[in-house]
Amino acid sequence: MGEKDPHRTRELMTQLGRVAPVLAVVLALLALWCAWQGVRQWQAGQRSTSVTQARDAAVDATGQALQAELRRMRERLASAPVQRALQDGRLDAAGAALGRDWPGATGVAVVPHDLRSEYNALAPGRFGRLAALESAVAAGEPVLMVAGGPAGPQILVTAPARVGERPVGVAIAALPLERATAGLAAVEVDPATYVALRQGSQTLMARGEPALSNVAERLGRPVPGTQLRIVAATPHVGRPPLGLSALPLWGLAATLLALAIAAGRLARRRSPAGSESDAEPTLAQSLQTADVDRPAPRPAPASAPKPAAAQLDPAIFRAYDIRGVVGRTLDAAIAERIGRAIGSLMHEQGLDEIVVGRDGRLSGPDLAAGLIAGLRASGRNVVDIGLVPTPLTYFAAYHLRTGCCVSITGSHNPPEYNGFKIVVGGETLAGEAIAELHARIAGERLYAAPVPGGLVERDLADDYVRRIADDIQIARPLKVVVDAGNGAAGTLGPRVLEAIGADVIPLHCEIDGTFPNHHPDPSEPRNLADLIDVVKRMGADLGVAFDGDGDRLGVVAADGAIIDADRLLMLFAADLLERNPGALIVHDVKCTGRLTGHVLRHGGSPLMWKTGHSLIKAKMRETGAELAGEMSGHFFFAERWFGFDDGLYAAARLLEILALQADPTAALHALPVGVSTPELKVDVPGGDPHAFVARFLAQATFDGARLSTIDGLRADWPDGWGLVRASNTTPVLVLRFDADDAQALARIQALFRERLLAIEPGLTLPF
Structure with a gap:
């Protein structure tokens, strides 16, 4: 045995010598990478300290300036000239005395306490002044907010005007926006970071790198005593390797470099191996790897048996979408004609690209093929994103900047239904626009392109989840049961909520177009029976349910109580109005009458409108509303989102609010109810x-x-x-x-x- 040891040693040294060059290069590259990562972590730490100091300095300076204006309002209301005028009921004189010698103040007035005159004089889109007055009445003390004015945004300071304890009016004064922005303007900001002054979704002033604006809320800090906040962000550098900070990374880099030098020396000392050395692989050859087996393509989804050709029925062209029964009023041939009609409309508007998605119904693949064929025949380029919830189709139109999309979905209807939700040029087609599509088809006014449009397939699920997770991370984990009703949100719904930090228990999340467990309509209490049972048995904090295409949300509290959508809208409105005083909240005619008072008490402006997702979205665009909701469970967030109805995003916003509550169930039950x-x-x-x-x-x-x-x-x-x-x-x-x-x-x-x-x-x- 001993005679073989020298031979084995030489063989081992020879083998080590062969790999030593490769090992030396790999170790050197790892050393460089660790050193670079250390530099990045050090820079990130420096920038984090810098941006935090800038944010805090801006908060302090802005707070001091604005608190001075609030004190000025209190002192002037308590002054003898103003009090005498208030006692005599001379509100005009009180306003004149209040504004005398107030530097920079304009529009100073005292209006009647019931605000009736303000409501009567309310102009479209001018809700800010009224919201500021309502906020002062609700708070019972001076408040400060930013609202639009004739010359742009301005600061509004409002306060109850009292004689003793008796309210007789509400005082208001407008100040230049510079009083709020001067603090941020004076601080030093690293150009690679971002610091901004915001109220709600409105950025009043920003400094630094604009690309960081979407992630700045995580480092936000309120300006005391106001509705304003300073937000900040630093460039994202990812998690540190192995959880190490800069100094340990540099130490690791030095160790790896030393090992690389040792390996290089070993390579130089290696004895020649005759002709064998000529056969050694090069470094490039050593680093080559075998091709990884590609995954087998996914099988095509099952489709329903092809029905007999359907006749074009004008009844399928409804108020805010196209909807019919497959095999009776809807088939692939009609879908192709609808595609040509949509493509013709796009051609007239100079729009070239459109996204197509479909829900999990068995008829979806055939209808998608027909629709896409019609769109391409009209020269449109189609991006097919496959089986997805409707909100992801809407998201894709924004993300890819097409402005156009079609979701093939039967929504919450029975399995034999299917249809089309259509967006062209950023507007959801409804009413006359839907009727015009039928007229185009019936009149054969369909554009035929000389060359068919293109077709590409895209998977945007990761982009959608990432966009929501970048916006929302809940303060603490909540245990949530997710019932997708075997609809299209079955895969993506749990992913979204897990990505924001929730502990998800999936229920009926296998996508199945026959809906074997229950009808996918969370607005019907009987469809929530399974969800209620599992929430109770699992001790979950709450349960959420989606409809067949994921654009509607139903909610069950931990005790099994169903929380109606109009009460959820109250919760969303109160949260949003903390950041957006005076915001317009649209609701449909089916919502409770208590919603109006709730919105007003929180400083918002309620507006009742027609039921229908496309009609609500059109009203939001017309009025600039920040939030809307329907009793059926559609919620539309324009603040921090894109204004379309999205049950998945609404669920994430709900968890964001409830995670801040000590008892989520109590918070839900505290909402007004009759x-x-x-x-x-x-x-x-x-x-x-x-x-x-x-x-x-x-x-x-x-x-x-x-x-x-x-x-x-x-x-x-x-x-x-x-x-x-x-x-x-x-x-x-x-x-x-x-x-x-x-x-x-x-x-x-x-x-x-x-x-x-x-x-x-x-x-x-x-x-």
């Missing part, structure tokens, strides 16, 4: 709910009620309301009732029952 019904759906003899509603509007009367006819008929009394409207997605009437107590609810339902049966005695009413 006695209400869910959406009650009633079949109409003849199957035309719109015709029935027209008759109801013409014949029904309700004494003592304030009537709204923007969408069906809603009758409001001081203690509750009732609604009758036609659904735009299924051929039924939709009814809802809401009241302060059970007696008022019963009275309102009895009135509606009497009038409904007077028009159609054959109706089967569920109340």
